[in-house]
Amino acid sequence: MEQVIGKDKKTRVRYSMLALVFxxxxxxxxxRSNISVAGTALSKDMDxxxxxxxxxxxxxxxxxALLxxxxxxxxxxxxxRILYAFCxxxxxxxxVCQGFVRGFASLFSLRLATGAFEAPSYPINNRIVTSWFPEHxxxxxxxxxxxxxxxxxxxxxxxxxYIQSQFGWQGLFVCTGIVGLIWGVIWYLFYRDPLDHPKVNDAELAYIEEGGGLFRSRQAGTNKASVWSWVNVKQVFSSRTLWGVYIGQFAVNSMLWFFLTWFPTYLVKYRGLDFIKSGYLASVPxxxxxxxxxxxxxxxDRLVKQGKSVTMARKAPIIIGLLLSISIVGANYTNDTALIIAFMALAFFGSGMALISWVFVSILSPKHLIGLTGGVFNFMGNLASIVVPIVIGYLAKDGDFKPALVFVGALGLIGACSYIFLVGKIERVVTHDPQEGVFAGE
Incomplete structure (x- = not known):
């Protein structure tokens, strides 16, 4: 219960840190997605x-994915603090450099570089939330x-x-890059871990820790030796439950990467919509x-607070969401723009429901391997960022996009089956921490 008087009233610094992560x-x-807006124009310019x-x-x-x-x-x-600023x-x-490319090879190389430097971002996000927030x-x-x-x-x-219509796709890359450069400095100036933040009080730290926040094990130097171990890598690949969420995440990200890459091109090239109009319609999903x-x-979270089982409270929204994502196939059976957007919105609504799947990294992974488990989880999920855009490119090469939507919808069904049949009871995976000589999942 919130304490309301005197020095015992807990601060809410965790929310300001969450705002920075947002x-x-x-x-x-x-x-990631500026390339989708630029896709039609740059593909024409570069043939x-x-x-x-x-x-x-x-x-x-x-x-x-590979990193x-x-x-x-x-x-x-x-x-x-330092790692995110660097990234x-x-x-x-x-x-920014993508705004100055002249051909396929240079653009491909710079997109590779963007992916490499963004690779630690979601494991960092998960580490921050695990440190700053109680489990409930x-x-x-x-x-x-x-x-x-x-x-x-x-x-x-x-x-x-609008930026692209005024300054071309080159200006689009330069503008979005400059925003990130400025924000990288702001992040470094304002972010702190719980034990280092000058405005967090003992009441908030106690609230976080009593609720399962792991900020004390996050101090510099903790468990470095145990994390950098091939034994630990093997452990996070050997759990059936973790494999269930890995496959599910691939399915969730498949829908996401369709929208992050091909969706604007689908509207403009395959559905014949005006470029500016497509920008507004693309925002609806x-x-x-x-x-x-x-x-x-x-x-x-409400179901957990009401005493429902963690297994039901965490799995049910994801399964329902993945099943809803199959509705993307409905766009193949209409030429009405409003219905196309409606089917797309319903499918992406379902995919959005399933994106709380990151919570499983916090509650399933061994306590000393949350970053590593998050890395594996995101690796498996982001294989979709490689597979899906390429497969769609080949499926749509003859001018028919219908097989591509069936492909994306089928992956949603596979993801739902993975959560139903592979992911069992939700409890922390038990592994042995060689540094501490204990079972770290307990």
């Missing part, structure tokens, strides 16, 4: 085929920061289309996804 996510996704455009769309994911495990290890070893500044520089606030806090990707894109996609995400996060 903005990080907005910028993170601006620099790219649909297959080549698919590879450009996927380039970010090659390095981003998730190293990114998780780095997130466990280095503090979020923000370097990926933003790569984004975890799903809603994750939902709030992840919503940054949808709120940012929903409201900024029309802005991005992102708002729907944000609504699904926030609804899922707060309902899930």
């Amino acid at each position: 903005i990080n996510v907005v910028i993170n996704y601006l620099d 790219l085929s649909s297959e080549q455009l698919g590879f450009i769309f996927s380039a970010f994911g090659w390095t981003y 998730q495990i190293p990114g998780g290890l780095i997130a466990d070893r280095f503090g979020p 923000l500044i370097t990926w933003s520089l790569a984004t 606030e975890r799903a809603s806090s994750i939902a709030l920061y992840v919503s940054g990707q949808f709120i940012g894109l929903a409201f900024l996609t029309p802005v991005l289309t 992102f708002l729907a996804a944000c609504a699904g995400l926030l609804l899922s996060g707060f309902v899930s």
Whole structure:
């Protein structure tokens, strides 16, 4: 219960730290998705085929996915303040440089660089939330920061289309990159871990720790030796439950990466919509996804507070959301623009519901391997960022986008089955920490 008098009233610094993470996510996704807004124009200027455009769309994911495990290890070893500032500044520089490319090879290389420098970002996000929030606030806090990707894109996609219409796709990359450079400095100036923040009081620290926050084990130097171990890597790949959420995350991210890459091109090239109009219409599914995400996060936490089982409270919204995402196939059976957007919005609403899946990293992974488990989880999920754009490029090469939507919808069904049949009772995975000589999952 909230204490209300005197020095015992707990501060709410954790929410201001969450707000900083939220903005990080907005910028993170601006620099992932600006390529989708620029896609039609730059493919025309560079004379790219649909297959080549698919590879450009996927380039970010090659390095981003492959570096998730190293990114998780780095997130466990280095503090979020310095590491996130470094990532923000370097990926933003790569984004600015994309405004000066002249061909496929240079653009592909810079998208690879953007993915590489963004790789530690979500493991860092998860580490921050695990440090700053008790377990019963975890799903809603994750939902709030992840919503940054949808709120940012929903409201900024029309802005991005306007910038491109005025300054070309080159100006679009330069503008979004400069925003990230400025924010990287602001992040460094304002973010602190719980034990280092000058405004957090003992009451808030006690509230976080009593609720399962792990900030004391996050002090510099803790468990470095145990994290950097191939034994630990093997442990996070050997759990059936974790494999269930890995497969589920691939399915969730498949829908996300369709919207982050091919969706504007689908509206303009395959549905014949005006470019500026498409920017406004493209924002509707992102708002729907944000609504699904926030609804899922707060309902899930409420169910936990009401005493419902963690298994039901955490799994049910994700399964329902993945099943709803299959509705994307409905767009194949109408030529009405309003219905197309409605089917897309419903599918992305469902996908948004399933994006609270990051909560499983906090509640399933061994306590000393949260960053590593988050890295593996994000690696498996972001294989979709490689596979989906390329497969869609090939499926749509003859001018028919219908097989691509069936492909994305089928992956949603696979994800739902994974949570239903592979993910069992939700409890922390028990592994042996060789440094402490205890079973770290207990």
